[in-house]
Amino acid sequence: xxxxxIEAALNQQIRIEAxxxxxxxxxxxxxxxxxxxxxxxxxxxxxxxxxxxxxxxxKFINERGGHAHVSELxxxxxxxSSYKAMFEKLLEHEIFVxxxxxxxxxxxxxxxxxxxxxxxxxxxxxxxxxxAMARTILDKxxxxxxxxxxxxxxxxxxxxLTVSSAADNPSA
Ligand code: FEO
Numbered sequence: 001x002x003x004x005x006i007e008a009a010l011n012q013q014i015r016i017e018a019x020x021x022x023x024x025x026x027x028x029x030x031x032x033x034x035x036x037x038x039x040x041x042x043x044x045x046x047x048x049x050x051x052x053x054x055x056x057x058x059k060f061i062n063e064r065g066g067h068a069h070v071s072e073l074x075x076x077x078x079x080x081s082s083y084k085a086m087f088e089k090l091l092e093h094e095i096f097v098x099x100x101x102x103x104x105x106x107x108x109x110x111x112x113x114x115x116x117x118x119x120x121x122x123x124x125x126x127x128x129x130x131x132a133m134a135r136t137i138l139d140k141x142x143x144x145x146x147x148x149x150x151x152x153x154x155x156x157x158x159x160x161l162t163v164s165s166a167a168d169n170p171s172a
Contacts, residue, residue: 001065002061002065002066005107006108006111010104011071014070015073017051018050018071019073019076020097022047022075025076026076026077027046027080027086027089028044028047029078030080036151038159039154041159042159053123077089084142087137091134094131094134101123101124104116104120133161137158140154
């Protein structure tokens with residue numbers, strides 16, 4: 001059985017994952033409108049992954065005798081000054097999510113809720129991967145700079161990144 005404070009903290013994380021999904025959906029749409037098809041597909045798939053993260057929390061809360069909440073969401077940024085600015089935002093957001101997961105882990109230990117602590121380890125690993133991926137992408141984006149040919153290849157190749165990361169991590 002979940003304590004009220006753990007339940008509230010997990011429900012707060014549901015909101016964060018849902019907001020992440022919306023934020024990446026907005027990025028996918030922006031990229032699609034700009035004609036960056038590969039980047040757009042990548043962001044659509046990131047958005048889907050965030051929804052999965054949210055659903056895992058929903059199931060866990062309900063299975064442990066709690067009640068998962070669907071709450072009002074903060075509207076995400078819908079336009080970006082450049083695709084580089086968009087990927088900077090992606091990394092910034094993932095760092096924020098990692099901090100939030102760390103805080104949840106801390107609360108679970110404080111409350112000696114080892115089942116929740118164990119459940120959260122999946123998120124801890126996932127955040128390491130997501131932050132690493134966002135950093136790798138941003139490094140490439142910085143390397144490309146204003147080179148249009150570089151952007152063309154990057155937009156083509158980023159789709160592979162989605163496929164290969166999915167292959168590395170089929171349960172995600
Ligand atoms: Fe679910 Fe990318 O954090």
